[in-house]
Amino acid sequence: MTSAPTGEPLVRLTGVNKWFGDLHVLQDVDLTIDRGEVVVVIGPSGSGKSTLCRTINRLESIERGEITIDGTPLPAEGKELAALRSDVGMVFQSFNLFAHKTILENVMLGPVKVRGKSKAEAEKRARELLDRVGVGHQADKVPAQLSGGQQQRVAIARALAMDPKVMLFDEPTSALDPEMINEVLEVMVGLAKDGMTMVVVTHEMGFARRAANRVVFMDGGRIVESSDPETFFTSPTSDRAKDFLSKILNH
């Protein structure tokens, strides 16, 4: 278990609805994430987990409902959105690093361009973060020279360099070879222990047990259960969650 959340709401989704054409992919989603809380989102394929994660920084728009971060509603577009978005760090399955820039440049870019930090300040912080995620010695390489696990750790450092209020992880280990999964999860567990507010979409149930304050189970675009990991894994209440767990835990 990680450090205790504060009980102060940081991210709040109220009555969120989203459609892709006729597909009602998020249905009346209400979710409050407290400062310092680690929420792991699990559920069957296509249940809307990624979409939920992506709506939190408006990578996906919503048709109905409201999302606030630190009490401020997420605007639909423009400079205000860019500012709010930089408070939300996002780590994707596919790393999304700039291929022709060095690791160090990848991590410095956002703080210099978006946060207006000096290059010296950004470099100092970038080096600290790269050391923290265990790739400081690779700073002058380009992404293709690193393993997938190392690239994902750089992606985490890059997001942290923006000093986000909350970090979103959308299946951060799904594209990795099995032997690299743990090195990324360890970095995430460390962040959780340090009190970072995190929303993590993952199929890694071990991470959920170790690091989550709360597990949110989605099915068919709805939040079906929301409880602490111990309760969720030992006594899920819905048939859908029981069915899901029996399938994945038998593998």
Ligand SMILES: Nc1ncnc2c1ncn2[C@@H]1O[C@H](COP(=O)(O)OP(=O)(O)OP(=O)(O)O)[C@@H](O)[C@H]1O
């Ligand atoms: N850009 C899009 N356009 C149309 N449909 C989409 C789009 N993105 C997702 N969908 C559909 O919305 C539904 C929910 O997708 P989402 O990726 O959020 O599910 P998920 O729970 O994260 O699934 P998985 O575990 O497979 O990643 C799926 O049926 C998916 O095919």
